[in-house]
Amino acid sequence: MRHSRILPLPLLMLLILLQLGSACARADIAIIVHPQNPLTELSESDLKKIFLGRLPLFPKTGQEIHPLDLPEEHATFTDFYRRLLQLDGTKLRRYRAYYLFSGRGRLPATTDTVTEMISKVAEDPAAIGYVDATNVTAQVKTLLVLRTTTGTAQAAPTPPSKPPGEATPAP
């Protein structure tokens, strides 16, 4: 904001509008795994490969990965794929039809709600999922956070501990 004096007014307004728009549509997304998963961090490029189906085993540990998805209609699903892979609904579905029916591998298993996503990740040491960062509970470990401000990933902070009951179910 301190640059406002040197920016022309229309441009400034446009910037504010853009900021508002992205603030409405976006929240931090946490990439979550089982608490006993020995990994402590994950690069954004490995995360991309996992959800494109190009990386089937966890780096370093070599354990098979079980990726999980929220339902397609869920806002976090749309936001996650748009931000991570720049893929909208149609392009993602076409890519997945190609990927699946050309025998390249498995697609992420679908969970119905954020609560189910968290409990599945808490049960399966090989699972990886994503939720709105405000929904993360102590049952799971956060490996990476996709931040709203820059759209890029940052290393996970210490997981916020929140009682499981507070996880908001999907709309």
Next chain:
Amino acid sequence: MLKRNHLFTKGKQLLLCLLLSASAQAADDWSFSGFASLGAGRVEDDGVLFMDYASDEWSFESDSVVGLHARGNLAERLSLTMQVVARGYNWDDTDDFEPELDWLFLSYQLAPEWRLRVGRMRTPHYLYSETVDVGYSYVWVRPPVDVYAPILAPFSNFDGADITWLTDWNDASIDMQLLAGHMQRSRDTLEIEVEPVVGGNISLQKDEITLRYSLTFDRSDIELGSYQPAEDAYRSFGPVDPVFDELADALSAENAWYRYQALGGRWEHGDFALIGEVFDIQNLDEGYDNPATGWYLSLQYKLGRFTPYAVAGQFENNFNSDTVDEILGSFNALSVGTIPEMDRLRARNLALVRELSYEQETWTLGLRVELLSNLSLKGEWQRFKFEDQTTGQLLQTSHDVPGSTSVTTFTLDLVF
């Protein structure tokens, strides 16, 4: 002997137990999915057929297809994949909508970047070869015919093994695949056996650009029953002049090595995409010769739920191009009128060479519409232009052939 039997029984029991426990454990780990297309098409002019599309009425089978896919985890890193496809139009002896096993393989992930598969797989000649039946996965009604040519249909599957390596290099993703196996197909009096097929491909993807090169070698035995009498007749005149042996060789495609090369590229920039591929098939031996080349260039632009597209392409097949000279040369060794039977044979052979040597150009305009999240509707108008009284990839059904024609097709494509 008794002891061995006992051990054998024990072994079988153990194996059965292992399989049962594996499948019980994996019960949650099976996923089932599928795809389907319903097509309707029509050719504009009389005298030609495109697949089963004719000019007199709309027909609904040629682009209609149903596929079911199952994948299960058998153990850590080990999975089984199966895909059964029923097509309304088949190039070979398969009945309409008779289910065929397109994929059946075990896959083992050796390391994060290395995967081994053993079983039946689709032959990955081109960018979309492995998913030609999955209409939902591409923008067109069907992948462009100038490259995804009917001539390749017999080689769509192979039984064997492949190994893939997925890696990164300077921010580019690199996929490499090596494969080996064999294939066998038949139609009417035509028998094709390929042993072995060996090949590989490499694709590079960086940001908006994908480039792919594939190289495949096939040793093919192509037996065309109807050529056999002609081959024998030429062979019997071998002692008269070597040119007759050459003509016989040109009709025999036993153990002929073929080389398939293809280069493809895709540029995706936001809602815009440009896709192009070119291929070349050459026979590496003397004698039987049936080289083909083709290319296409496709442009598409997504406007919300509508994606209009345009494609240009060309295909050329030159069956035994040396044969014409050889037949003309044979008239020096055995002039016209000496043996009427041989004159008729040479005339038929000249006609065959002309018929199997053809060239076509195509123009396509189409539109894809997203109806539901897993359902799309496509409409396409494709113009074919032919050379020298031939009908390109269309089947000639009368003496009068149109110099050009068009095919109109609509499809509904679904994934589930």
